[in-house]
């Protein structure tokens with residue numbers, strides 16, 4: 001089988017998650033195969049003799065001669081998969097996927113009464129989701145899909161559920177802008193894919209306001225319980241960006257095109273009760289009894305036979321899956337372009353100059 005573009009992109013992404021240094025030989029091999037797969041045979045002049053690293057890289061790339069790009073891509077994917085024990089694997093295979101709890105302070109995974117709970121734990125920043133957290137959540141979902149829990153719950157610590165994407169995600173990374181946005185789009189795509197493919201019942205406990213991507217992926221959950229202090233806000237247009245999390249497909253289906261447009265295009269913030277009336281939220285509880293009532297509900301549900309619940313979910317969800325993956329890919333492609341736009345750059349600058357809040 002020939003590796004697809006997506007297999008290759010995933011392999012490139014996995015290399016960035018390497019927990020251990022694979023050693024110089026492996027790094028040179030990865031470099032050479034990557035260059036060959038993306039640019040073809042070596043096309044740059046030989047570096048000077050004292051540029052040891054440049055020379056070693058050039059030698060490794062040149063040694064691949066006229067190996068076709070497709071073969072180099074396949075070899076790269078195969079080689080990365082042979083390195084898997086030292087990866088933090090986002091594929092769900094390998095030792096990392098079987099860890100019960102990913103080691104992260106900002107995304108905490110706990111287990112209670114056959115329920116795996118994934119908690120966004122950055123209350124001082126309103127649980128804004130950093131680049132690392134997207135990867136941690138993806139891993140946590142992969143691990144939860146294989147653990148022995150019956151239900152998985154998502155919630156936030158503090159007075160916010162989540163303020164969505166951390167707006168500094170693009171200001172503290174290295175590399176060219178194009179490369180950073182391409183990596184971000186791939187990370188986002190993998191993140192959303194892990195919700196689309198999650199095989200067990202997935203429940204959100206929305207303990208407070210939810211913004212941006214924290215709202216959009218709710219359309220991929222099986223139940224959404226909200227405190228009456230929660231609000232739901234997707235201010236994409238004012239940020240110069242466009243909907244993600246498959247919301248351009250799920251929201252019109254859930255609430256009808258007019259209500260979806262009000263939220264996703266005009267950025268209308270809605271209350272928990274409005275979200276419930278529109279079908280995005282399953283049930284709203286008074287804030288002071290929210291945890292108690294929602295947990296009583298979940299504990300009872302978790303006693304259901306797990307296989308029946310899984311198969312039930314499969315029947316409800318599997319038919320639209322291909323469409324969801326296509327929507328996710330397209331949303332990420334469009335966003336990648338938007339991030340480069342003047343509208344988006346200005347909106348983020350305004351936020352950090354403290355002039356602009358939602």
Ligand SMILES: CCCC/C=C/CC(=O)SCCNC(=O)CCNC(=O)[C@H](O)C(C)(C)COP(=O)(O)OP(=O)(O)OC[C@H]1O[C@@H](n2cnc3c(N)ncnc32)[C@H](O)[C@@H]1OP(=O)(O)O
Pocket residue numbers: 124125126128129131163164165166167168169184185187188211212213214235236239244351356357358
């Ligand atoms: C790579 C994949 C990309 C996927 C794309 C997803 C799109 C989205 O998710 S769009 C939504 C982005 N989110 C926002 O625009 C929210 C921005 N935040 C705010 O408007 C306000 O912070 C708030 C209304 C959420 C809360 O206001 P409040 O006055 O109560 O608290 P603050 O003092 O503003 O916040 C405390 C602290 O937290 C920082 N912070 C809050 N949210 C974010 C955020 N989204 N990104 C970065 N930082 C955030 C805020 O700056 C404060 O920090 P300091 O204490 O250091 O000043």
